[in-house]
Amino acid sequence: MKGLTPEQRKRIVDKYVREKGISMRMIAKIEKVSRSAVFNAIKKYGQDLSFKDKPKSGRKIGSHNRNLDSKICRKIKTSPNASIRDVAKKCKTTVGMVQRAKKRNNLRTYRKQRKPKRSQKQAASVKTRLRKLYDTVLTKNEQCIIQDDETYVKLDYSVLPGPQYFTVRKGEQLDEGKTSIYAEKFGSKAMVWQAICECGMKSTAYITTSTMTTDVYIKECLKKRILPLIRRHRGSTLFWPDLASCHYASRTREWMEANGVEYVEKSMNPPNYPEVRPIEEYWAIMKRILRQRFSSADSVKKFKKDWVKAAKTVTVSVVRNLMKNVRVQVRKIARNQK
Structure with a gap:
């Protein structure tokens, strides 16, 4: 009878007693309750001659210190x-x-969010750059935003970020290898470059063990990957590169201008602000997939294969959802930034 008020029970019993021949199904339909609730209300009245609930058992609420x-x-x-x-x-x-x-006392505990520590110079330029970026460029909603970035990934996937667990019966002893994560201080790693866009598309990844130079960036990233990605779009695009020095080198800018690549000017690009760069979340997703679904790579060749397979599992809708609020975030932060 949980959920029925004394008034409801009284109406149910009155209908059942006064209207001869009325069925419990009909009463339930009229009162908009279940047939079992009608049955229990009538049964309770027959036993207790009362429409009220009996006193509940359990700990009584008393005064507190x-x-x-x-x-x-x-x-x-x-x-x-x-x-x-x-x-x-x-x-x-x-x-x-x-x-x-x-x-x-209405106290709730929340987990602290990690944010990059910005220098005074970076913090001072953020608001101006974000406002300029939004007012000048991002109001053109017909343009598809393309973001690129680089990240380093350890070839030992077991040490990639994220919690890992083990299950054991009480009193059972497991080998230390099953209860611990062994991480090399200077383990092998590879650098990955990739780009994603608001449409949900991804460029192919460029993977290397060397550093990114201006020549490599132009040849491997812009010419072989960004330009084909732009050409896959029917409408116009806006390329929003990372603030790495080779991304805004004079030769890089000359190449982009010569090939008709519209890009975010360095004076509008906020420094050290991952909150408006969803590609950072894309890296986290990819590293989690590698750790959960693949065995560690013993060579860069295997790592490249694993990365390609993992990237295929990140669907168009996932990438689109990552990128969908970029403009909103830029506007929100630009207005609220002190």
Whole structure:
């Protein structure tokens, strides 16, 4: 009978008694409740001659110690990283009491978000650049934004970012290799360059063990990968490169202008601001897929194959969802940035 009020039960019983021949199904339809609720309401009245619920069992809600509440709240605020168990131990109370005190005082604990530490010069230029970028370029909604970036990936996928777990029965002993992650301090790694766009398309990846130079960037990234990606678009595009020095070298800019690549000027590109670069999230997705689905690479050749296979699992809709709020984020941050 959970959910029925005393008034509802009274109406159900009245209909059942006064309207001879009416079925429980009909009463349930009129009252918009289940037939079992009608049956239970009639049965309860026949047993107790009452429409009210019986007193419930369980712990009664009583007064609480306000001084203890204040002590718990102070401890939580001064030591936000302490666990509930630690707070209970310090305040000489129970874990349940700490949880109830938090609930009574509307306290909630959230995980801190990691953000890049920007220099004063970078922070000062962000607002101006973002506003200029949005007002000058990003209001052209018909242009598809293309972002590129580089990242380094360890060939030992087990050490890539993300939590890893193991399951064991109580008292069972596992080998240390199954309970620990061994990471080499200077393990083998590869550099990956790739581009994604608002349409959900991706360029092919350029993977190397050497550093990115201006000549390599023009030849391998712009000529072989960005230009074909732009030509796959029916409409116009806007290339938003990373702020790496080779991306804005004089020869790089000359090549882009000569080949009709419209790009974000360096004076509009905010420094060290991953919040408006969804390709950073794309890297996180790719590294998670490598760690979860592939065995570690023993060579760069195997790593290239693994990356291509992993990239195929990141669908057009996933990339599109990553990129869909770029303009909104730029406008929002530009307006709220102090």
